[in-house]
Amino acid sequence: MIPYKSLLIVDKSSDTPVFLQLSDQFAQLIRAGTLSAGQRLPGSRQLASLLSVNRQTIVAAYDEAVAQGWLESQPGSGTFVASHLPEVNLQALPTDLASDPHVGQATGTRRPGYAFESVSFLNRPVLTNTGGLRLDDGFPDVRLAPLAELGRAYRSYFRWGNPQQHFGYADTKGHLLLREQLSMYLNETRGLHTTPNNILITRGSIMGLHLTSQVLLRPGDVVVTGETTWAGGTMNFRKAGATVLSIPVDKHGIDVDALAALAGKMPIRLVAVTPHHHYPTTVTLRPNRRVRLLQLAEQYGFAILEDDYDYDFHYLSRPILPLASSDHQGMVVYIGSLTKSVAHAFRIGYVVAPTELIDELARLRRIIDRQGDTMLEFAVGHLFKTGDLKRHFRKALRTYHARRDHFCDLLATEVGNVIQFTKPDGGLAVWATFDPAIDMTTLSDRAGRSGLYLSNGLTHNPPGQALNGTRLGFASSTEDELERSVSILKTAILSL
Template identity: 30%
Template sequence: MRKPDRLSSQPLYQQIADDIERRISYGEFPPGSLLPSERKLAEQLGVNRSTVILAYAELRSLGIIESRTGSGTRVSKYKWGAMPKHTPNWHRYVEGGSFLPNLPFLRRIREALQKDKALIDFASGELGADLSPVKEINTLLDENHYTGYLGYDNPQGFVPLRETVVSYLKQYRGIQTTESSILITSGSQQSLYLITQCLLTPGDAVAIEDPSYCYSLPMFQSAGLRLFRLPVDSKGIRPEDVRSLYKKHRIKMVFINPNYQNPTGVVLDAKRRTELLDVASELGLPIVEDDPFSLTAYDGTPPTPLKSMDAIGSVLYIGSFSKMAASGLRVGWMVAPHSVVERLADARQQMDFGLSVVPQQVAAQFLKSKYIRPHLERLRTNLLYKRDLLIEALQKELPDLVRFSIPQGGLHLWCRIIPEVNDSKLLEEAIRHGVIFVPGSVYGSDSGYVRFTFARPKPDEIVPGISKFASALRTILG
C-alpha cells in the first residue's frame, strides 16, 4: 500500500483509510478478502499502530470492512448492495492451475529485495550495472535508429539477429549452423519452457544435474515431468549415470549446463564430453545444453561446447545475451533441427506473437559491433576481481566454517557451511543483517550449502556483505 504523506494537511489515518477504500473499489481487495493485521500494516507504512487502528475504525463505521476476534479484518461482503453478492473465490483460483509458483525461498528472496533496497544482493543471478555495456549500447542506439516495420515479426526471430547469431556462434563458440536452425527467445528460461511444453509429455522422465539450476524451475513439475538426478562431481556429470537412468527409467532427455555449471561452477571434463555424446548417440537421447556462462572464462579460453562436437544432431543448444551483456533486453537463442525450431516457433507465436523487434535489433548490432570483444575482456577482468574479493573476504571472515572450490568462470561461488545449518534460519538471519543469498536446497542439494553470486553487487559491497553474512552465520551457530 502507499505510504501516507506526512506533509499533507489530511490526517495520516484518513489518508490510509481513503487509500484502502480506493483499492477495495478497484477490486484489489475483493469482498471477503483478508486485510493486513494492524501491526503488519503499521510496519509496512511506517506509522504507529494507533494510526492504523483509527483508519480501520473509520472504514468499519462506513460498513466497508468487518473485524472479528480470531478471524482478522476483512472487506465486507455486503457493502455494495442489500442482497449478498457472490464474488469468485480468487484464493481457490490462485492455488489452482497447472503452472506452479516459484519455490518459497525464491519468493522470499524477491519479497525481501523489493522491500529493502539496501540489502547487499548475492542472490540475483545477473550482471550488475557496472558490468553491462550500457554506454556502448546507448552509442549504438544513437547511431542506428530503427526505421523498419514495427508490427509482428517472424515468430522464429528477427532475421538480421539470427544471421548475426550464426556468425557469433561460429566465431566465439565454434558452432556451425544456419539462420533457419535458430530460434530467438526471451532468454534461456523461455527456451527451456518451450522444450518442456512442446517436446515432452506429462509423465516423461528426464535427467538433470544434481545440484542444478533446473531444480529451481517449477516449469519441469508444471509440465508433469519426472526428474531424475545426475550427481555433479569435480569433473561434472558421469556419462555412465545417464546410461543407468535410461535403463531404469527410460529417460527421454538430458538437461545439462556443462560450462561453469550453475550453481557449482564446475566444467564438464573433456573426456566425459566425448563419452556423453557417445552415450546419447547410442541411445538416441537428446541433450539440452544450456551455455550462458562460457564466455566469462577468466583466462579468455572458453570450454568447448558439446554442440560444436555434435556430429549427428543430438544436442539442442541454448545461449543467452543476459549473462554476457544485458539481462533486461531479454534476448536468447536456441540452435536445433529446423523441424524442432518450426514447432517451437509455432508454440511461441501462440504465446506472444514473437519478441519485440527493437531489443532484437539492439542485440544484433552489439554482437557484430567493434564493442563486443573489448566488453568481454573487461567483463572477464571485472568478474575475476569480484570473485577474488569474495574469496578473500570468506577466507578472512569464515576460514573454518565454509568450504568451496574456486571457479574459473561464471558468476557464482558454491559454498558448503560447516557445520550444517538450517537454510531457512540462515536466510532470515542474513536478511536481518542486511545481506541476501540463495540457499543451496533451492538447487536440490542438502541443507548447509549457499550460492553467492558475485556479479550483481558492486566491488565495495562484497567485503561488507560477507562480513554481514558471517555475523548472521555466527548468530545461528550460537
C-alpha cells in the same frame, strides 16, 4: 425506497468525470441486484438535488448508462433499468469468503468463482533486485552494461528502413540482424556450425527451455538431470508431464556411468545439463564425460538440453567448447542468454538446434508470444555488429575475474573456518557449503536484518538431502561492496 444518496458517491477530486463515476455505479448496483430489471430511476432534477450536482451531469450519466445497455429511456415516462437484464438472486457468501476484505471489490479480488488446479511445484520465490548489499545467485553488474551504446542503437532503429516494415509484425524467430550476428558470434566463440535459421530468439533462456519442453516432451517421458540442478528447468519438465529422475554430480560434473545404467533400464527422452559451469555447484563436466554423454545420446536416442547460461565468463585459459560444438548427429538443443552476460532487463535468450526443431519451436512460440521485442533485438544485433557488445564482454570478464579473486581471498581469510568452497574456473558465483552447525535459514535472516541479501540455499537441496550450502554471487558487487558483505556475513555467523 432506494437510498440513492448513500449508494451513489461523487468524488469531485477524481480524474474521472462525475457523470462517468455515476454511470459506472449504476452498472455496479444493477450487477449486484440492488437495482432490478425494469425498475424506474429518479428524475434527473430529483437525483441532481439529492447528490448536489448539476442536472446536466445526471442527464449525461443516464445517457452513458443507456449507451452501455444498463438503462433504457422511455419518452414521457422516465429512465428505467433495462428490462432485458436477468434477475440477480443474491446468495450468502461462504463463511470464509464473507470475512474476506477482498471479496466484492471491483479490483484485487482474491478468489475466482471457478475451480482450477494449483500446481505446488510452481510455487517458487521470484527473485528481484531490491538494491543494497547482496551475495546473489550469480547476477551481472548492471552498472557495467553498455547503456549509452544501447541508447544509440535504439535511436538508429528509428532512422532505419521502412517504418511500415520495422514497426509492424516481424519474424517469429527473431530479428534477422540479431540472428545473423549471433550465428557468427556463436560460431566464432563456441565452435558451433550455425546459420541464422538454426537460431530462435526468445525472451530469456527460460522461454527457450519452456518451448523445448513443450515440443519434445509428452506425459510420462523420462527426463534426467543432476541431483543438484536448476529448479526452473525441472518445473518446466514436470509441467510438460515428464517424470524427472536424477543422477549424481561430483567434482567432474554429472555421473555419465549412472546415466548409462539408467538408459539400459528404461527409455530416456531428454537429459538436461549445464556442462560448462554446473548449476548450482559451478563444476565443469570434464572432456571424457562429454564424449561419453554424446555417445550415449546417439546410442539411446535421447535429446541433450545444454543450458550454457554463463559461457562468456571463464577465467582459466580458454573456455571448454560446448557439447553442441561436437554434436554431429543433431542430438543437442543448445540454450543461452544475454541476461547473465549483460543485464536481466535484456530479455534476450536463444535456442540453437536443427532447423526442423527451430521451425516447430517458432510455430509454438507464435501462439504464446507473437514475436519478441523487435527494437531491442535490432539494438543488440547492432551492438554485436559494431563490436560494442564484444568489448563489453572483455571488460566484464576482466572485472569479474578480479572480483572473483578478491572475494575468494576474503572468504578464505574471514570465514574459511566455517565454509568450504572451491574457487570456480568461471561463472559469477561461488558454491559454498557451511558448517553443519550453522542453520542457513537463521543465517540468511540475520544477514538480511543487517542489510545483506543472502539465499538460504534450500532450493538447491535434492529431495531428502540437506546440502547446507548456497551460491554466493560476487559479480554484481564492487570489491568494496564485497568487503562489506563478507564483514556482515562474518558477524551474522558469529552471532549464531
